[in-house]
Every structure is written in C-alpha cells, then in structure tokens.
Amino acid sequence: MNDKLTLVETEPKNWQVWLPVLVAAVVWWLAYQTIQPLANWLAYSLLGLSPETHLGQAVAFFLYDVPKILLLLSGMIFLVSTIRTFFSPERTRALLGGKRQGIGNVLAALLGVVTPFCSCSAVPLFIGFVESGIPLGVTFSFLIAAPMINEVALVMLFGLFGWKVAGLYLVTGLAIAIIAGIAIGLVPHVEDGVEDFVWKMVVGKNNLDTTELTWADRFAQARQNTQEILVKVWLYVIIGIAVGAGIHGYVPEDALASIMGKNAWWSVPAAVILGVPMYSNAAGIIPIVHALMEKGAALGTVLAFMMSVIALSLPEMIILRRVLKPRLIATFVGIVATGIIFMGYLFNLVI
Amino acid sequence: MLILLILFKNMIIKVLGSGCANCKKVKAMVTEAVQELGIEATMVEVTKTEDIMGYGIMRTPGVVIDEKVVHAGGVPSKQQMLKMIQDAARV
Numbered sequence: 001m002n003d004k005l006t007l008v009e010t011e012p013k014n015w016q017v018w019l020p021v022l023v024a025a026v027v028w029w030l031a032y033q034t035i036q037p038l039a040n041w042l043a044y045s046l047l048g049l050s051p052e053t054h055l056g057q058a059v060a061f062f063l064y065d066v067p068k069i070l071l072l073l074s075g076m077i078f079l080v081s082t083i084r085t086f087f088s089p090e091r092t093r094a095l096l097g098g099k100r101q102g103i104g105n106v107l108a109a110l111l112g113v114v115t116p117f118c119s120c121s122a123v124p125l126f127i128g129f130v131e132s133g134i135p136l137g138v139t140f141s142f143l144i145a146a147p148m149i150n151e152v153a154l155v156m157l158f159g160l161f162g163w164k165v166a167g168l169y170l171v172t173g174l175a176i177a178i179i180a181g182i183a184i185g186l187v188p189h190v191e192d193g194v195e196d197f198v199w200k201m202v203v204g205k206n207n208l209d210t211t212e213l214t215w216a217d218r219f220a221q222a223r224q225n226t227q228e229i230l231v232k233v234w235l236y237v238i239i240g241i242a243v244g245a246g247i248h249g250y251v252p253e254d255a256l257a258s259i260m261g262k263n264a265w266w267s268v269p270a271a272v273i274l275g276v277p278m279y280s281n282a283a284g285i286i287p288i289v290h291a292l293m294e295k296g297a298a299l300g301t302v303l304a305f306m307m308s309v310i311a312l313s314l315p316e317m318i319i320l321r322r323v324l325k326p327r328l329i330a331t332f333v334g335i336v337a338t339g340i341i342f343m344g345y346l347f348n349l350v351i
Numbered sequence: 352m353l354i355l356l357i358l359f360k361n362m363i364i365k366v367l368g369s370g371c372a373n374c375k376k377v378k379a380m381v382t383e384a385v386q387e388l389g390i391e392a393t394m395v396e397v398t399k400t401e402d403i404m405g406y407g408i409m410r411t412p413g414v415v416i417d418e419k420v421v422h423a424g425g426v427p428s429k430q431q432m433l434k435m436i437q438d439a440a441r442v
Contacts, residue, residue, distance in 0.1 A: 089409040089424075120371035121410045121424065123400055128409035197401065204407040206420035224428070322400060 017216045028075050035071070039064035058249030065160075065241045065287070070234060072159045073152065073283075077229050080151040081222035085213055087115045089125050092142070096134050101185045104138035109177040112145030113170075119147060119316050126323050130194065131203045137185020143320075144336060145177035148311040152233060153282035160290040168347075169303060176307070176339040183335050193328025236284035247291035260297035267301045268344035272337050275308030285309055300347030307340045362392040362440060367403045367413035374412040376426050381414065384432045390440055 042063050043049050049056035092111045099107055117125070122143065129139040149170060158166040184190060191199075213221075260267050289302045317329055324332070364381055368374030378396065385392045397403055397415075406415055410424025414432075416439040427435070 093409065116410075116424070118371075118373075118410075118425075120368075120373065123369070124403060124411055125409045127400070127404050128407075131404075201401055201404055204405040206407045220428075 012216050017214075017219065021219060025075075028071065032068075032071055035067045036064055039067075054249040058245045061248050062241055062245040065245070066238055069156060069159050069237050069241065069287075070230070072155050073233070073237070074226055074230055076155040076158075077151050077226045078222050081225040082218055084114060084116045084225075085218040085221050087111070089115060089117070089121070089128065091115075093129055093132055093134065096129070096138060096142075097132060099134075099138065101135055101137055101182060104135060105141040105178045105181040105185075108134075108138045108141040108181065109145040109174045112142045112177060113149045113174070115142075115146065117146040119319060122316065122319050123322050126320070127198055127201060128203065130198060131201065135185055136190055136194070137181045137183075139181075140184045140332065141177045141181025144180055144311060145174060147313075147316065148177065148307060149173040150282065150310075152229065153286070153306075153310060156237075156282055156286040160286060161293075165299070165303075169307075172303070172343050172347075173307065173311075176311075176336065176343060180332075180335045180339050184332065187331055190328065190331075193325045193331065195323050195325060198323050233283035237287070240284040240287035244287035244291035247288070248294060251291075251295050260292060260301050262298045262300075262348045267298070268304050268348065269341050271301050271305035271344070272308040272312075272340050275305045276312045276333070276337070277314055282306070282310055298348045299351055300344040300349075303347060304340050304344030307343070308337065311340070312336055362390060362436075363395060363417055364392050364436070365395045365397050365415040367397045367406060367408065367415060368411035369398050369400065369403070371411065373426050377412040377414065377422075380426070380429065380432050381436075384429070384436050388433065388436060388440070390436065392436075 039060055043056060043060035044051055047059065049059055051057065051060070092115045095111065096104060096108055126139060126143065129142070130136065154166050154170060157169050187193075258264065260271075285306055289306055293299065293302050312333055317333070320329060320332075364385070366374065366378045366381060368377070378394070381394055385394070403411065403413065406413060406420050408420060408423040412422075412426070413420060413424070414422040414427075414435065416435065419439070421435045421439065422431075
C-alpha cells in the first residue's frame with residue numbers, strides 16, 4: 001500500500017474548522033458590496049453605454065443581477081446545506097412515526113423544507129415512509145413541500161423580489177402542502193391507489209453508521225453540496241437573467257397587464273396548466289417571472305405559474321408512477337393544482 | 352483450507368440505484384477505487400426497487416459491501432469511498 005492511501009486523519013482543531021468559513025463570509029460580504037458600483041462602472045464607463053438608453057439599462061441590469069444572484073445562492077445554499085446536515089430522511093421518518101393526520105401533515109411539510117431531498121430518491125423515500133406506517137396524506141405533505149420550497153427558489157425570490165415575496169412563497173407553499181396532504185388523506189380508499197407491490201414489500205434493516213457528524217464534516221458536506229447546486233444552475237441563472245434583462249429594457253410597461261393582470265380571471269388557471277408540462281428549475285424561471293411582473297403581470301398569477309412549474313413537474317410524476325396508480329397521480333395533481341389556483345386568486349385579490 | 356478461503360475471498364460491492372446521474376457517478380467511483388486499491392472485487396448493480404428496499408435505505412445511490420450497507424444518498428468523496436472499501440477489506 002502506498003503512502004497516499006493511508007487514511008489516518010488527525011482531528012482538525014476548532015479554529016482550523018471555523019476560520020475558513022469566517023474568512024469566506026467576510027470575502028462574500030465585501031464582494032456583495034462591490035457588485036453594484038462595479039456593474040455601473042462596467043456598463044456606463046467601460047462600455048460607454050448611456051443610462052438613458054434601453055441597451056444601457058439592460059446591460060447594467062444584467063451585470064448587476066448575475067453576480068448578485070450567484071453570490072446570494074452560494075452563501076445561502078451553504079447555510080441551508082449546513083442546517084440540513086442535522087436532518088436525514090431516516091430521522092424525519094422517525095419524527096413522523098405515530099403522528100396522525102393533521103399535526104402529522106404540518107410536521108411533514110415543515111420537515112420537507114429542511115430534509116435533504118432529491119426527486120431521484122422519491123420512490124425509496126415514499127416506500128420507506130408508507131411501510132413504517134406513516135399515513136399516505138402525511139407522506140404526500142412531505143413530497144409536495146420538499147421540491148416546492150427549495151433553497152434555490154427562496155433565494156432567487158429573495159434576491160429579485162425581496163423578503164416579503166419570499167416569505168409569502170414559503171408560507172403559502174407550506175399551506176398548500178399541508179392542506180393538499182390532508183385532502184389526499186381524506187379521499188375514500190386512497191390506499192388502493194398505491195401499487196400493490198408496495199404493500200407486500202419487505203423493507204430490510206441496516207446498521208448504517210449514524211455517528212454524530214463533526215462541524216468539519218458538516219462544512220465539508222455543505223461545501224460539496226453548494227458546489228454541486230451551483231454547477232447545476234449557473235447557466236440557467238445567466239440565461240434567465242439575460243432574457244429578463246431583455247424584457248426589462250425593451251418590452252413596454254403594462255404590456256402584459258391585459259393578459260396576465262389581475263383583471264384577466266382566466267389567467268391563474270391558464271398559468272397553472274401551462275406550468276405543469278414545463279420542467280425548469282427555479283433558477284431559470286424566476287428571473288423571467290420577475291421581468292413579467294414589472295410589465296404588469298399580477299403577483300398571484302406569476303407565483304401560481306412558478307409553483308406549478310416546480311411542484312407539478314412531469315418527470316416527478318413519471319418517477320412516482322412506479323409506486324402510484326394513474327388514478328392516485330391524477331388525484332394528487334388535481335388537488336395540488338386546485339390549491340395553487342386558489343392561492344393565485346387569493347393573492348390577486350389581496351395585493 | 353482456511354488460507355485458500357482467504358486468498359480467494361472476493362469482495363462483492365453492490366451499487367443500489369435506478370440509473371440516476373449520481374448512481375452512475377458512484378458506480379464509476381467504485382470501479383476506480385477498486386482498481387486503485389488493487390482489491391479483488393466484483394461490482395453488481397442493483398436497480399430494482401424491491402431489491403433496493405431490501406436493504407432498508409431511503410436514499411439512492413447506496414453502496415453495499417458484502418451485504419453490509421456502507422453508504423446511502425448522494426455521491427461520497429473519493430476519500431470516503433476509498434475508506435469504505437479499505438475498512439471492509441480489513442475485516
């Protein structure tokens with residue numbers, strides 16, 4: 001065996017763990033302070049564009065928003081990923097065990113936000129939950145909240161719309177997950193909609209090491225996770241913001257008021273139906289949504305579109321088809337879509 | 352006889368997952384790690400949901416060495432992968 005494969009590690013000291021994180025935080029903050037003046041300087045001085053022209057505005061907007069969103073994403077995803085190292089599907093399942101409908105749905109939706117989840121694991125997770133006796137409705141609350149309220153969506157909403165809209169998205173997303181889960185649980189004979197093999201399956205036990213992670217492990221995992229997500233979304237962010245910048249600079253104000261405004265009653269359901277077959281991540285869709293809103297589209301309509309794109313995606317339904325019969329998938333889509341449409345109308349009415 | 356058994360002890364490494372991008376990555380990592388460590392091992396892909404659930408994991412990809420679950424969910428670092436296989440080889 002050669003030297004580089006000896007894996008005897010010495011425990012890193014406390015300061016060795018925290019110092020890099022602190023330094024990164026300071027660098028991050030400094031960079032965040034610099035991007036606005038830098039974008040203006042690049043657009044108006046270096047490129048010599050006028051702030052009065054459409055082109056100048058669009059370019060400055062693009063040069064500011066891209067680094068801003070990428071910085072926000074890297075910082076926040078690191079933070080969220082660190083928090084998530086305290087949770088796991090196994091722990092969530094244990095927490096949900098023995099909870100009834102109602103309180104179980106609330107807990108499941110909340111845990112859906114913080115539990116690490118990838119739609120590729122939806123099937124084993126579903127079976128693991130159902131086999132351990134967690135009610136179907138509670139399982140669905142988790143499966144709705146987990147993809148819909150993800151850190152990328154929240155960070156982008158915060159970066160482009162501010163904390164109020166981001167908070168609104170969080171709260172209504174939770175509400176839809178809770179209510180839709182309860183509603184699914186109330187459907188008569190809902191268990192029959194689950195493929196029969198799921199009930200017959202024998203779930204094994206394992207003694208996977210569950211030793212407590214150190215902070216060094218947590219930061220290492222969070223860093224890796226942040227890197228993975230950024231690699232996956234950066235291109236969507238740039239394309240999304242470029243399209244958004246184009247709309248920002250060129251499309252006249254209120255151009256969309258008649259088709260996506262508050263007064264077009266049919267726009268909310270239309271936005272939801274349009275969103276279902278579309279598969280995009282929050283990173284690509286939100287900058288465009290932002291630009292649409294500036295041109296007169298109503299907030300409720302726009303949020304409904306976004307939720308429908310993220311929460312009701314075709315690929316996820318194909319994955320769930322392995323454990324659910326078509327009838328239950330239809331019920332699931334119907335109930336969640338109704339919830340989203342209702343939420344859209346509510347916002348258009350209130351705001 | 353015992354010596355013979357030890358000599359021919361072939362490690363069986365199973366990668367659990369139904370063909371997602373991360374599962375493929377883990378598969379490639381296992382192959383690479385086995386080569387690097389110079390261990391005799393057979394790699395088996397487990398893709399059927401029923402078989403995966405038999406190991407009681409809720410996250411894929413999973414790694415099972417000689418019927419013992421050593422990893423579930425996400426792509427481990429190269430160091431972690433090497434350590435898992437080394438630890439199992441020592442037993």
